[in-house]
Amino acid sequence: MKKFKLWKEKVNYFLVLLMIVITIEIFLIPFPIHFMIRIYIFLAPLLGLVVNISLECFQKKKYYETVLETMKELDQKYLISEMLQTPTFVEAQILQEILIETGKSMLENVNQYKYLQEDYKEYIELWIHEIKTPIAASKLVIENNKTEATKSIAEELEKIENYTEQALFYARSNTVEKDYCIKKVNLKEMVNASIVKNKNLFISEKVNIKLENLEQEVYTDSKWTIFILNQILQNSVKYMKKDEKQITISAKEKKNQVVLEIQDNGIGIPKGEITRVFEKGFTGTNGRMSEKKATGLGLYLCKKLCHKLGLKIELNSELDKGTLVRLVFPKNSLTMLD
Template sequence: MNGRMYWRQQAVPVLVQVMCLCAASLYLRALGITWVQLLPLVLAYMGSLILWNLLRFYRKRNYFHKMAVLMESLDEKYLFPQVWKGAGSWEEAGYYCLLKECTKSMLEETEEARRVQMEYQERLETYVHDMKQPISVVSLIAGREKNGENRAVLLELEKMNHLLEQILYFGRSESAHSDFLIQKVNTRDVIRECLSINKQLLIQNKVSLDIPDTIPGVYADEKALLFVLNQIIYNAVTYQKPGEVPRITISCLVLNGKESGAWDGSETPGNKLLLQVRDNGCGISPEDLPRIFEKGFTGRNGRENRRSTGMGLYLCKKICGRLGIGLSASSEKGIYTQINICLPILSEK
């Protein structure tokens, strides 16, 4: 609150009081009182008026200053009406009561929305898990006899499972809470499981794989890392280049802040593992590359592939952000796409 704003607000009341003073002075002058006799009265009245407004201004300014200091000290700003007890007049008390009731109503609505969201997430997770059971049963039935029709069924079941995982992680990503468990993870085992999940997709598209023999372990959430890798592998196969044998190359570099190179078996504390997944697919155009992690963005490739939802890489970025994992991409249209995942390496003491 500044002085200019205050005096602008008080201009009308002060003007009214000055006009009343002038009217009273004229009346007294008409009764025969001289201007010399009226001067002390006028000066006393004007001095009192100015002093009263100055004191009121400083009181108001200190009042709002205390409010600002308290608001700044609170981590959860919406709790301000619950802790502020500084109302010093009936007008301030009235505004305070109104603000407190509004905040109480807002908190009740927020709690109800949180409860509905938790119920929705629980139902969503239950639905996904219930759907996975018949998918597993159908996969076992279709896998008993290896023929073209059954392989096609297994491929579609893999796609269904992939979409269910997307739905599950989308529901979790919208929640303020997460069940991530950071622990030691065998990176190579996670990659093998990812390839096993996409087995039919890789076989039927005749994808050539190149994976290093040794990969250092990392600290991560195993399920989340599996989801991220699964999405990257799925995209690498989906957006392949027509007329060329699909190839996916997984490599790893150790970064220690000063230099990088192929892993030599050393696990120095503070090192980072740069896991690189590269394909020889259709690539991403330069104008689309900066936006591939945006929610719902499909780009030129997505418009050509109508099954694209623009949610896969968005979820990967959001999950990696919550886990403190670096995720980036590089690409050249018509040549390659490479996704880089930066994870902390296990340290051996």
Template structure:
């Protein structure tokens, strides 16, 4: 009798173990397929196409519910994309509208007989122009992959053009430029490179002391990369602020002391640089000044950028 009971218990336990294993694989098959789909697919359309249907009634209900949620999310995302594009179009149209009176203002400033008033107005005009330029490139940043062309760029030519733009501001603060070893060419996009240089020089002029110099030169590192260095001897950046200077809207200690800082210049410069393969580094000390280094990609690295 005892043997029969033990035998029955053994049969029951064995059957339960097999049933448990079978149910485990049945229940986890759908979950694994679901996790695999979400892990491998990022596009909503592909997720909907490859979504598992499920095996049990519960899994089918869950699958249908998730499908509906994904469709709702897709509709909301498409709505946001349309809204974003419309906002970008409006911003670009507004910028181009503002440029017309700004150009007229520049012509009127140039025609003034009072040289002192002319110089002061030129500096204020330049600040407005730079802010407008920042907003324009911020709007275009999301579609930069459609708006760049890598070619051989003369660094010296780009720098001379950008320095000329800051002439009025530099004269006001009596700031000079020391240029060294700039007769080099790099592979980059001339328009976006000029924008990056403009943001760095703008910061250098803004935070430089009066009657000082901004030093600009190029060098090569051990791997053959060309490096453009822009160094000022201004107020400098604290070590606490230095890791965050490329964050959006971060103004830091120096920025809080002036209303002229928006915290967007270096953020945009860094983001644009990453898109075209330029690596931006910064080093600084309070009271000593700041150095910004732009490391340009090699030819084989450019191929990877173009293939993205």
């Protein structure tokens, strides 16, 4: 903390008074006044001033020190005005008044944005529900009129569907309130649902899928988890090059946890970039390859949603060998992982 020297401002008073006293002493020279009285006239005003200044500085110092101390302890510094005692001197009273006013106005401002964001989130959710109806209708039309052209449109529709889903979860991930529901779910059911959802991608890319030991019960929100699995699996398929494309999904039981591992034999991630893959907007060397069109949102969202659900997500990768994503679930509803 910066040291404030309150007395420095008062040095001027002292100097002015000193000048006045010296002038008075000079004027008094022709008069026969007792030596002691002269000293008194010289010292009394100066002493009085010093005592006054000291008292004032002490009082102010004490007050501002407590203010700075409380500030240091506060987590939300903007709440300082609520924590202040009413000061005894006017300057600080004015300042407190100002602080309270600015605090209030800032809170109003923040609330306005909070409300706007909430409003926007609601609109996005509504929009996404609306857009699903025309997507569903288009899919039905395609199902009833199968040609090479509609098949190609179906592929594009699937992309639209994935992007909308991502937007929905992005909106959900940003709110404070809890809009998920944690219950006991079978791991295999979620993995299967996610594979079925992405089956066209897997089949057209000729990916071989191996499932091992997935008969496990975990506590989570299945809709959210399936979304997370979708992101991970879509990433795996996106960054594959070899002829023998392989994804192995397996589960291991640990003390209080079930660890789900998704291993692919894709192109892997350069060492220096592994720690950054969960950052928002990070695309990396792989994502910048022209045809990949990485958004830098998938894994960021996974991490955020995992955090909300109380799951752990880890990623390991070796260049040209493949990537391993681990999802750690709590085995009972009371253990939450951080």
